[in-house]
Amino acid sequence: MRAAVLKAPGLLELDDLPDPTVPKGGALLEVNACAVCGTDVKMKEQGHRNLAYPRILGHEIMGRIAMLDGQIPYLNEGDLVQIWPGIACGRCRFCLRGKDSHCESLKIMGFNCDGGLAELMALPAENLSGGMNLLPRNIDPALAALSEPLACCLNGQEQAPVYRGDIVLILGGGPIGALHALLAELHGAENVIIAETLPERIRLLKRHTSAVVIDPSEEKIKAVLASETDERGADVILTATPKIPIDNDLLHLLSPGGRICVFSGPAFGHYEEKIDVRHIHYKEITINGAYGCTSRQNRSAVGLLTSGLIKPDWLITMRTSLEGFDEAFTHSAQRQGMRSVICQS
Template sequence: MMAAVLEAPGRMALREVEDPVCPRGGLILKVEACSICSTDVKMLKGGQRDLVYPRILGHEIAGVVSERDGVGPGVGEGVQIFPGVFCGSCPSCRRGAENMCERIQIFGFNLDGGFAEYLSVPGGSARNGGVNLIPDGLDFELAALAEPLACSINAQERVGVGEGDSILIFGAGPAGFLHTHLARERGASTVAIVEPLEERADLARASGADLVINSGGEDLFELAMELTGGMGFDVIVLASRDVAVDADLLALLAPRGRISLFSGLPPEIAVPHLDLNHLHYREKMIAGSYGCTPAQNREALEIISGHPDLSQLITERVSLAEMMRGMEHAERREGLKAVVTNFGG
């Protein structure tokens, strides 16, 4: 089969590799769509803590079951794949936090992923709810977006986004787009987005944000107070790696406001200096989120099947042979999501 293989940092090659063998209790998936994540770009450029070389990247995956040896959907059925293969028995798994499994493996990180014609899905994934039937009428490329939406669900659950909340999202990329739609789904009354790139700011306006703020040329604090009646935002979501958690950010929060660390932060801003009394006296919270759970993944599929307008998120479609063009689309931040939809090479 053909696959885009990351051989070392900065070196990805399209080459023919051996077809995967169906694992015991698992299945073989004929990949029909695999969307490109900013984490894929990060891994291409410089690696990632869970990445093992050489590796076929790609963790936002949908396709058709072509072979099966065990439980789960049958041959010929369309499925979306939860990217984590977890043990199901450790303390994290037992309390429903499978993304924190102490023995987790992840497609596209330490298991080969979806930038290939076929994907080997272990038996543990099929048994533990990692293989999800695609609802009738939902196409593969939209189904592949279930994983990034599920990550947004995880983040918003961690900070309790709910009815009547005001939300400030930093970053109008794919994650910011999904957070905007999800916040509306969860009953948020106000959604504002901070984005310095004008093209993405236009996309954010089209996504239904109440206010889009140019962080380079507008007074963020003044606009935040005006929009929230002087209270500040109930929730801030950092869907960008470029935002420091500091006194200025905390000042944008209402009493009992919550910050979601949705994106991993670069080393230069990952160790903040904070006055923790500000959190104490105003009962503010900061919560991390990393990945998603199988249950959140299934919820994401249901949401997407009822919201065909999420197709606006896809702004580039490429073949496997055009993998680098898709990566460049994501890195340049010109549009939103690039998806590999042709796997013939």
């Protein structure tokens, strides 16, 4: 089979590899779609703390069950499925509390085991029991591949909940900021404000969301927030770019009881800030992190996409084949559009 293999930072190549075998009690997946996310680009360029080489990248995956090892109730060869990219033990204290993204022996596809930028994938038995979601036959494969990033946003908005009538400020209007906006609207936000500097992304956001989109290089976020909210400030701030430091200026944009979700991994130099703890105390501010998603959140995201409650098809701004992986990474790295998806169906 062919696969996009990362051999070292900066060295991603399309290789011909032996087909994987079906794991005991597991399945072989024929990958139909795998989206390229900002983390994949970062891994390609700089490596990642969870990465071991050589590695087949890709963690936003859907495909068709090509082969099963033995009988698995309710799952048949030919079924279309979306994959939660975690492989969790199901028995540790985190798994038993429903937080399998913190599993003590967690492996993540595309990071510390092989991912979906390949023609075929071996899915272990653990993944079949909790990390796989059946899809309807008429689903757009590329759209189904967006379940995982949507699930990560669901995680972010569980850590920093958006309630009916809230004012939500999203810093960064790429695919993640856009998914956060759609989700915040679904959760009943009264006003969603997105700060984004790239003109094409601003255009797409204005067309497909009801958010107020501002360019912080032209307008001050603080001034827009004050005029849009009658000086109330934001109830929730979600970071969807690594470029914004979590500092006192950001804290002071929050209304009392406000929540900040540190969703994007902060860029170098932006993760050790002095924070006004008195402000946190008196205004009852909450700061939370969010990284990845649980299998439960992944399942909920599939439900939101297949039911049409969230419609992010406009975020797919490039579809290409496995041979076009380089273009797909460039599309993502240059941030011209939104998401690029490798489609093989």
